[in-house]
Amino acid sequence: MTTTHTPEFPTLAALGSPEALAFDDDAVGRLSRSLSAAAEAEGLVDVAYRSVDTPVGPLLLAATAAGLVRVAYAVEDHGAVLELLAKTISPRVLKAPKRLDTVARELEEYFAGTRRVFDVPLDFRLATGFRLNVLAALPRIGYGHTASYAAVAELAGNPRAMRAVGTACAKNPLPVVVPCHRVVRSDGSQGGYLGGAVAKSLLLALEAGTRG
Amino acid sequence: MVPSPGRVPFEVLVEHHGAAMLRLCRALVGFQEAEDVWQETFLAALRAYPELDDGANTEAWLATIAKHKATDHHRRGARLPAPMPELPEAADPGSAVGLPLEAAELWTLVATLPPKQRAAIGYHYLAGLPFARIGELLGNTEAAARRAAADGMKTLRARTNGDLP
Numbered sequence: 001m002t003t004t005h006t007p008e009f010p011t012l013a014a015l016g017s018p019e020a021l022a023f024d025d026d027a028v029g030r031l032s033r034s035l036s037a038a039a040e041a042e043g044l045v046d047v048a049y050r051s052v053d054t055p056v057g058p059l060l061l062a063a064t065a066a067g068l069v070r071v072a073y074a075v076e077d078h079g080a081v082l083e084l085l086a087k088t089i090s091p092r093v094l095k096a097p098k099r100l101d102t103v104a105r106e107l108e109e110y111f112a113g114t115r116r117v118f119d120v121p122l123d124f125r126l127a128t129g130f131r132l133n134v135l136a137a138l139p140r141i142g143y144g145h146t147a148s149y150a151a152v153a154e155l156a157g158n159p160r161a162m163r164a165v166g167t168a169c170a171k172n173p174l175p176v177v178v179p180c181h182r183v184v185r186s187d188g189s190q191g192g193y194l195g196g197a198v199a200k201s202l203l204l205a206l207e208a209g210t211r212g
Numbered sequence: 213m214v215p216s217p218g219r220v221p222f223e224v225l226v227e228h229h230g231a232a233m234l235r236l237c238r239a240l241v242g243f244q245e246a247e248d249v250w251q252e253t254f255l256a257a258l259r260a261y262p263e264l265d266d267g268a269n270t271e272a273w274l275a276t277i278a279k280h281k282a283t284d285h286h287r288r289g290a291r292l293p294a295p296m297p298e299l300p301e302a303a304d305p306g307s308a309v310g311l312p313l314e315a316a317e318l319w320t321l322v323a324t325l326p327p328k329q330r331a332a333i334g335y336h337y338l339a340g341l342p343f344a345r346i347g348e349l350l351g352n353t354e355a356a357a358r359r360a361a362a363d364g365m366k367t368l369r370a371r372t373n374g375d376l377p
Contacts, residue, residue: 023311032254038251
């Protein structure tokens, strides 16, 4: 799908040498950073994103003007997630790290064990109906605690909707920040997780203070 | 904010077309001014992006915006005396560090071509547009655009070989 044209005609060959192309790529990198800043200043970035490296792998963070709208694990394919955001929210999607500075810092503190609660504004527009009720209920499971799917169903106002709780967790647009990892099976086993079993056990161990 | 089926994230456009558009801007307004025109182009494109027709050729669309921004730029600069083309190093220390000398010299040569020839070369060889589209952008015909590019390339070839001053 890349349609970048590089000069490949003998007369223009000097413009297409590896050194010249590297120079141009550097220039574009610098220009796109200042484009982001200018676009932010003019309110033209509908979805800003960046990624952060964490113990559970690189996480994609995306925010609208209203707040954090998406956190995505690498297994979800960050490119595909951004394409979906472009289609469902707005195609004005730009790498604009500044808007995500606060949540990036809070995640760093969380993974360092020094933060228990996230207090950035959240934009829940990607979840509706009962799924939204579930997401709203999840923060009531405190740091270091777990709850069963049945218990969360009850917290969300529909005690029989255990399967729907499972779906809501599997489709949580804001994992880690909205703690669906604290939902486990009633027999005490860990259960599934959208970020994979390894990520879930790491988060639970981190919060239990047994990660080492 | 309007949902747009089929629209890719704007950042992807910057990644895919940013370098080609920078080279196009250099052909249109010269090496020193190209970055300003690039910024104005992509900022205008970002503003208009949600209204772009699905399935539109994004590269041709960006090239068209670049043309308008280059025209604005020339209009703003019209009252100033036209500067003699300089080697990019002289203009903006820092920004051209690392640009190979051959490329710098070639950009300087491109800047000496008549505007239509520079533009035709930029649209075709640097931005990949077909000549029919370039004829529309230049306000002439496919044949005229093709001729302008060929004439410009001929001059460049002669000058890089040292046959012309």
